[in-house]
Amino acid sequence: SQQGEEDPQALSIQEGENATMNCSYKTSINNLQWYRQNSGRGLVHLILIRSNEREKHSGRLRVTLDTSKKSSSLLITASRAADTASYFCATDSIYNQGGKLIFGQGTELSVKP
Amino acid sequence: GAGVSQSPSNKVTEKGKDVELRCDPISGHTALYWYRQSLGQGLEFLIYFQGNSAPDKSGLPSDRFSAERTGGSVSTLTIQRTQQEDSAVYLCASSLRGPSGGEQFFGPGTRLTVL
Numbered sequence: 001s002q003q004g005e006e007d008p009q010a011l012s013i014q015e016g017e018n019a020t021m022n023c024s025y026k027t028s029i030n031n032l033q034w035y036r037q038n039s040g041r042g043l044v045h046l047i048l049i050r051s052n053e054r055e056k057h058s059g060r061l062r063v064t065l066d067t068s069k070k071s072s073s074l075l076i077t078a079s080r081a082a083d084t085a086s087y088f089c090a091t092d093s094i095y096n097q098g099g100k101l102i103f104g105q106g107t108e109l110s111v112k113p
Numbered sequence: 114g115a116g117v118s119q120s121p122s123n124k125v126t127e128k129g130k131d132v133e134l135r136c137d138p139i140s141g142h143t144a145l146y147w148y149r150q151s152l153g154q155g156l157e158f159l160i161y162f163q164g165n166s167a168p169d170k171s172g173l174p175s176d177r178f179s180a181e182r183t184g185g186s187v188s189t190l191t192i193q194r195t196q197q198e199d200s201a202v203y204l205c206a207s208s209l210r211g212p213s214g215g216e217q218f219f220g221p222g223t224r225l226t227v228l
Contacts, residue, residue: 033216042117042204043156043219088155099208099215100146100169103155 006104019076021107023089030092034074037086081113117220125226134190134223138207145188146206195227
């Protein structure tokens with residue numbers, strides 16, 4: 001069963017605007033990761049945040065984690081048309097051995113030039 | 114310094130046939146994962162290999178699915194007697210750090226279409 005739920009399912013914004021995507025999960029985690037997918041093929045790792053971290057930055061990306069609410073958000077600032085893709089959160093649950101990831105359904109982001 | 118590679122990139126087969134999908138992980142990565150992604154959906158975990166340990170097969174949807182990893186490197190996912198609901202993109206990932214989690218590096222996937 002899916003661990004994560006993401007919202008919105010789809011997001012359309014103009015270039016230069018910020019995009020915020022949210023992820024909720026059900027069980028306690030070791031870490032939470034965000035991935036990007038273009039054209040339904042391979043995923044690219046964006047950022048990993050551990051359960052004892054609350055915020056992490058990487059370039060134009062900002063990820064927050066609230067373990068009390070079992071939720072995370074991904075903020076992309078100053079979006080570009082090239083950011084158009086699907087974004088997935090994935091959790092490494094403390095109940096799963098081996099680091100296998102449980103993915104959310106994803107948010108489809110469209111950035112219009 | 115190649116990434117994870119998968120072959121074939123596309124596979125069209127008839128219902129009832131067997132298929133084999135191949136994954137070459139990044140050299141030195143001890144953990145290897147198979148996931149399946151149906152159209153417009155998130156990824157579904159299938160199976161996980163870590164070193165010489167017994168694989169975690171908890172995600173395999175039926176006994177028609179099996180996978181092996183030879184020599185701790187290349188992995189093959191086999192689907193016997195394919196059904197139309199098996200149509201999906203099959204993604205392989207490898208990771209340097211298995212048991213304690215970490216970033217997973219994904220291959221481009223194999224798009225399987227069962228007619």
